[in-house]
Amino acid sequence: MKKEITNLIKPVDYFIIGAGIMGLTIARELKKRYPHKAVCVAEKEAEVAMHASGRNSGVLHAGFYYTSDSLKARFTREGNKAMSRYCEENGLKINKCGKIIVANDEGELAGLEELKRRGDRNGVELIWLSAEEARKMDSNVRTHIKALYSPNTSSVDPMQVCRRMQVENEQNGVEFLFHTIYLRHDNNRIFTNRGVYECEFVINAAGLYADKIAHDYGFGKKYTIIPFKGIFLKYNKNKSDVVTNIYPVPNLENPFLGVHFTKTVDNSIKIGPTAIPVFWRENYSGFHRFNAREFIQIIYYQAKLFRKNAFNFRRLAFEEMKKYKKKHLIDLSFKMINQLDPKGFDGSLKPGIRAQLLNKETLELVQDFVLEGDHQSIHILNAVSPAFTCSIPFAEHVVNEIAKKQEANSRNRSTYQVKGYRYLTRSGR
Template sequence: MKIDRIETIKKVDYLVIGAGIIGLTIARELRRRLPRKTICVIEKEAKVAMHSSGRNSGVLHAGFYYPVDSLKAKFTRDGNRAMTQYCDANGLKINKCGKFIVATSEEDLAGLEELKRRGDRNGVELVWLSADEAAKVDSNVKTFRKALFSPSTSTVDPIQVCQEMQAENERNGVDFHFETVYLRHKGNRMVTNRGVFESNYVINASGLYADKIAQKYGFGKKYTIIPFKGIYLKYEKNNSEIGTNIYPVPNINNPFLGVHFTKTVDESIKIGPTAIPVFWRENYSGFQRFNAWEFFQIVYYQSKLLIHNSFNFRSMALEEIRKYKKMNLINLSLKLISRLDAKGFGDFLKPGIRAQLLNKQSLELVQDFVIEGDHRSMHVLNAVSPAFTCSIPFAEFVVDEIVRECRA
């Protein structure tokens, strides 16, 4: 059946694909700036935040990991403040417990110094503490000589935040259509499994499938999504042995922050995440949501990464796969603290999948945000961690670009 013969069920000015945190904040920002326009959000799942947005650590990062000239640095700093204010204003749970970045050896001290320089240049507060001073803040913190403390790092409940964003959008007249899957489009008409939408402008914030949809609009041709699975373990013995988030010094040449302790909004303790390469985009468990086409495409690019050993993919992949064994994951976390019962951990928590963008030409993981678009559509191609923290100012940036494209 031709697309032009299918009945249009909805006409809107702006249509957002995806009801994760990025789609929700973009819809919110569109409504704030364009109160007379019609806006709707379509989502293939039954409710908001079913993938990365609802499966992340819930940490509101401060903004010192990233080069000062990057979008991530600016948006993380501003996003931390904006999301903290949003949670406070709406009575949402937030644990303002701070975060330590600790050294495990002499070699880590140079990494701490670089993080401090980045934080200073980006206007983010980081405090040097000696090992003894750190132990006075959190008695279980273990560090070599000194540590950095980030007082503005907090944890939130990401699902609660997304649900509040949905409720706010609905109060302000944004329509939501769940279990609605993008299939194809022609011009300004989009076919879904629930009929046709006609819109003046499309914003693609579909996370794990953002590259696929973008390419159907003629964008993102040099990119593909390579999924990585993140798994956490909950410490079930008690909630009292750790009072802050505790992180190692990361390898600043890749986008993963290493196994760390998270102190959640309900005061519980968890360790993780992993960054395990997986073989299809929603490869959460077993053969759940298996997709043969995705499998062959992803294995193809993983094979290229192995052959060329881009960003040390071979050793990284092997190291991450070893974390499927609980004790290996636990042992990494124990380097960051003075004491903890290794037998006090429970089972793995609900996994998440990181929608990591890969440049197909250079075989490099793209570390900063990437958007592409024109006067008819805008595509959020790379919105990985800390996208949740960045979401409010990032949405302002995206809408700025949309307005600029529409005026050009």
Template structure:
């Protein structure tokens, strides 16, 4: 039996960043990360777009608005200080017609409320940034949007926390809880405080601690398609005006750290949590549970789920996927795209009572455990300030416990 002050389940960007924040605050604390895979960042944290978002998509009172702005600055500095690859190519958000200009106006208002740098630019100015971009009358330019290599970032944070004394135990899967013991396939662990950063399985872990009862994870598969012809036809990130009623930003062009071009992602409803390809990692109980909720969403058409599901399924056909990107550029070789890239799964939280996709961060906890139930995009960008927020709340809950003990003694 191994015992720690803090035990974290999940070796993605959130788990790693929380470990980093804890060890920086409490250098003498014993901290351990349990990761079920052979290394960190095997799932969403290593399979995302790598884009560092600026923070203008989110309403001003949201945690996402606050943490994205701060996280963009901190992650950019972290990459610069550690010599990590970063492409500071910015982002253009373009409109296709008059109706989409109102969407741009809303994004500009949100940027101003969130304190995020975002500029109106006209068509001639757009073409100075990227001559291949097509927009209607005007566009929005975000100079602080950048691209990183998410695996490289996670590996660097891993090396940092290990050097400071944090333990990382891989190939160790959370199996359950018995009283104060954490059961795994690699033995039993105990801790003074338990932190759930399990991503796709965060809701299941939380329920073992009597949290997260009104939520469940609905997985969405995100796939990118690489433009194999060259790296020069697009020089910046190009995004459409999103539907702000759901958490997906639509198919867009991404410039990676090595200047490559890709389009995506999809937001295809998946049927089990690690539904990456074929029947790999298929779990019958997950299949029936997720199918039940997706059927409810389909029948009630919550957040226009029917059309979303149909439109997303069409993206499995390469030509349909490519067609969606053509409205944002003047010239692109439709035959220049290669194969679909490694898919990722978005661990999207669903409120079971309202059948709404939860758009902001969600956490629950007490003086024994803390559970990160929803930390989807832009969770990677937000990781550092979000981890401070988490540790602040943990300290607050632990402090409350100590105060109660003192009061009972007195």
């Protein structure tokens, strides 16, 4: 009987949970470094990028929003170049339309100044424009006195990118396991609804469920995921009323950039996203995929945030809930432009849900990437926006960390230190 069970266990070197952009780029990087290693990607859905990766705005950010000591600053700057190069080399769509950040009033000019300082520190090109220069670039732009222009902000088709990476990975020998749900683990054995896998190393890139899997391994205990829904409205009257991405000055104390205009790869215009708190992790619409346990847990933390008003959560929640009203969302966008036909917005695009990490001890939203792990597993607890832009250099960083942990474990298996003396283990004799 034991022999039969052993025969059913499938061996693999690297087992990746999640086929979003993180899982795809990590698989790609592992195969580049270790072409003879067996890599498989387990995904609970029917195809790649069914959640945040395939539902995001598609904007390749330049990297000026973030403090210079953050991983986001580095990976966004490098990722913008890397993803642009990937699209060009693979014949994928890219719209190098740039971005203008506008100020509504005198008070927001200080925010523009801070963005310029961050851009300079991060080595990201930002150009000052007068209000007149901004209007020459896009006649519909409205700003107070001046604006900032980011020439390196672009738009791509995220699903096209993810599907191309799937094909590339499959050509390089990566195995994809769709409709495959992680259930539990026992040391280096992974139990799924479609079989048991014995692996050398596990990479948790499960997005909305990354914290739950990490907790099962004993990591990320002080964190939980709080989901926020992003809704976009498409402008269908024409593609010419706005010619570049137009963004407001953001509140840099939270990770949301505010309602803005996005130019897509085909030059279409859309506004959004919202950052509406929702009540379970895949709460896209109605009671679709309702989960009672998640509902209770998320309501509990939202109530704590509301009661203590952490990061002004009360105001954020009220302001975001108003955005369910189409007219209110459109009115917010009109602060950045001179004229647009409000009747041109005739429906919502597919919503996305941001997996935002919350520190349960401090009740703070974590604004940078968070990795935890050991010699057997690594967990991407916070692949926070702009994770899509950051994905290629971030994958290199993750694989570097895996290599360090595996090398350290290899050394520890052969030697260990006791009171300053070195001893050989049995495996090292």
